[in-house]
Every structure is written in C-alpha cells, then in structure tokens.
Amino acid sequence: METAPRPTYRGRIAPSPTGLLHLGHVRTFSIAAQRAAEQGGTLILRNEDLDPQRCRPDFTRAMLEDLRWLGFRWSEGPDCGGPYAPYSQSERRGFYVLAWRKLRDAGFIYPCTCSRKDLAQVATAPNDADDEPVYPGRCRSRTDAAQFDEPAGVNWRFRVPDGEKVYFTDLHFGQQCFVAGRDLGDFVVWRRDDVPAYQLAVVVDDAEMRITEVVRGADLLKSTARQILLLRALGEETPKYFHCDLVRDQNGQRLAKRHDSLSIRHLRESGASSGDVLKAAESGLPTGTASHPQLLDIKDK
Numbered sequence: 001m002e003t004a005p006r007p008t009y010r011g012r013i014a015p016s017p018t019g020l021l022h023l024g025h026v027r028t029f030s031i032a033a034q035r036a037a038e039q040g041g042t043l044i045l046r047n048e049d050l051d052p053q054r055c056r057p058d059f060t061r062a063m064l065e066d067l068r069w070l071g072f073r074w075s076e077g078p079d080c081g082g083p084y085a086p087y088s089q090s091e092r093r094g095f096y097v098l099a100w101r102k103l104r105d106a107g108f109i110y111p112c113t114c115s116r117k118d119l120a121q122v123a124t125a126p127n128d129a130d131d132e133p134v135y136p137g138r139c140r141s142r143t144d145a146a147q148f149d150e151p152a153g154v155n156w157r158f159r160v161p162d163g164e165k166v167y168f169t170d171l172h173f174g175q176q177c178f179v180a181g182r183d184l185g186d187f188v189v190w191r192r193d194d195v196p197a198y199q200l201a202v203v204v205d206d207a208e209m210r211i212t213e214v215v216r217g218a219d220l221l222k223s224t225a226r227q228i229l230l231l232r233a234l235g236e237e238t239p240k241y242f243h244c245d246l247v248r249d250q251n252g253q254r255l256a257k258r259h260d261s262l263s264i265r266h267l268r269e270s271g272a273s274s275g276d277v278l279k280a281a282e283s284g285l286p287t288g289t290a291s292h293p294q295l296l297d298i299k300d301k
C-alpha cells in the first residue's frame with residue numbers, strides 16, 4: 001500500500017525588532033529549534049518588521065547578533081536568503097496586498113471607519129488583558145468593499161462566522177475550541193495607516209514559506225483560531241501548532257520588552273554565558289546564577 005510522502009518539516013522563528021530579545025523569546029525559539037532538529041527539518045528565520053512606527057534597524061541587528069551568540073542557526077533568513085525570500089516582512093507587501101484583494105473579492109472582509117472612541121463606548125471588557133474586545137459589528141453590513149482599489153485609509157475587518165466553533169489540537173496544550181463572535185470578534189487584517197495587521201501577514205507568510213509547524217508563545221492561542229479562519233478563507237492549508245508556556249517574572253507578569261534587565265543583551269554584557277541564558281530560558285532554574293542575580297528572578301509559570 002502506498003502512503004503519501006510526509007511533508008518535510010519546516011519551522012520558523014519569527015522575532016519582531018521592536019526591542020531587545022529577552023528570555024521569553026529564547027525559550028520559544030529554543031523549542032522551535034529543537035523540534036526542527038529532532039525531525040530533521042528546516043528552520044527559517046523571519047524578521048517580523050512590519051510596523052514602521054515600532055520596528056528599528058538597530059533592533060534587527062541586535063536580534064540577529066543575540067541569536068547567533070546563543071548558538072541558533074537557521075538555513076533560510078534575511079541574512080542568508082533562501083527559496084522563499086524575502087524573509088523580512090517589510091519587503092513582502094506585494095504578498096499581503098494579493099491576499100487582501102482575494103479576501104475583498106470573496107466578501108470576507110469589509111471596510112471599518114469606527115474610531116477608537118466609537119469602539120471604546122460600546123466595547124465590553126475583554127476576558128483577559130492580552131486580548132482585544134469583540135468588535136460590536138457597526139460596519140459589518142457595509143457593501144462598499146469593491147469600491148476600494150487599495151486597502152489604505154480604513155481599517156479592514158474579517159467577518160467571523162458567528163457562533164461557529166473553531167477547533168484545533170495544540171501539540172502542547174491539547175484540544176482547543178474558540179467560538180467565533182463570542183471569544184473573538186471581527187478582527188483587523190489591514191490597518192488604516194496602511195500597515196497589514198499581524199494576523200494577515202503571519203498567515204500569508206506561513207503559507208508562502210510552506211511552514212508545517214508553528215511554535216510560538218501561549219499568548220497567541222486565541223489568535224490561532226483567527227488565523228485558522230483566515231487560512232480557510234484564503235484556501236490555504238493549516239500548519240500544526242505548538243504553543244509554549246510563557247516565562248514570567250518574580251511578580252507573575254509575563255516578560256515583555258520593558259524587562260530590560262532580562263534582555264539577552266544585558267545578561268550577556270553582565271557576564272552570563274550563552275549556556276546560562278539558555279538554561280534560564282528553558283528551565284527557569286538556572287545554574288550558576290550567583291554571579292547573575294537577575295537570572296534568579298525568573299520564575300516558571
């Protein structure tokens with residue numbers, strides 16, 4: 001009996017140069033690199049420098065240096081090229097515009113001109129601090145999408161199928177289910193300042209780059225449901241997902257770029273070895289922390 005050939009594993013690490021990398025990123029990237037290595041797969045580095053207001057070239061340089069110093073190696077990326085180049089999102093606008101057009105033509109998205117103030121007045125508080133409130137649907141019935149030749153000037157929202165349950169199996173957290181219209185509302189795929197939204201760019205890039213497994217932080221579990229809806233609308237296959245536990249600080253806050261003392265750059269400059277940093281990221285209980293007291297502050301979730 002013939003069996004279809006297994007698609008070759010393709011994973012990615014996808015940092016955003018809006019600040020210095022910290023231990024939380026390192027944990028996720030370590031797991032991504034390990035999973036790719038275990039399966040004899042390819043690891044891709046994608047530079048998620050989509051937002052010109054927040055991303056800076058000096059952070060991109062620091063990010064690449066820090067990753068190399070930690071021992072990460074990738075076979076496709078912005079620094080080394082590859083068959084699916086370019087690997088920096090700022091150079092991939094053409095792909096995102098094509099997807100926007102496809103979604104517009106098929107009626108999946110609509111222009112939204114609600115102001116922040118409009119939304120704040122009707123919004124119910126989101127269930128968790130990391131998430132956006134469910135969009136109340138004010139512009140949902142608009143029928144003027146076809147009048148836009150370019151996405152700029154309005155927000156574009158994806159119309160979620162109300163009441164539908166979006167299921168997926170996470171390879172770490174197990175079975176997941178989010179209800180469209182309740183857990184997640186109509187989300188933005190293109191911003192009025194003419195920047196494609198994270199959700200759209202990630203889905204387009206993962207599909208274009210033939211990613212077979214997405215490894216990222218648990219803060220994106222709900223976004224995975226959004227992305228599955230987008231992939232389906234675009235007629236693309238869904239990759240596998242592995243969401244990682246988040247690293248938290250001594251107060252239980254998840255690490256953010258404001259935790260400068262836990263940036264890789266800072267730890268490195270204060271004398272930590274790459275081994276110390278990797279251990280701290282992986283276990284939360286690093287060895288050799290006596291000389292680097294900031295590593296002692298890491299507490300696992």
Ligand SMILES: [Zn+2]
Pocket residue numbers: 111112113114138139140
């Ligand atoms: Zn609106």
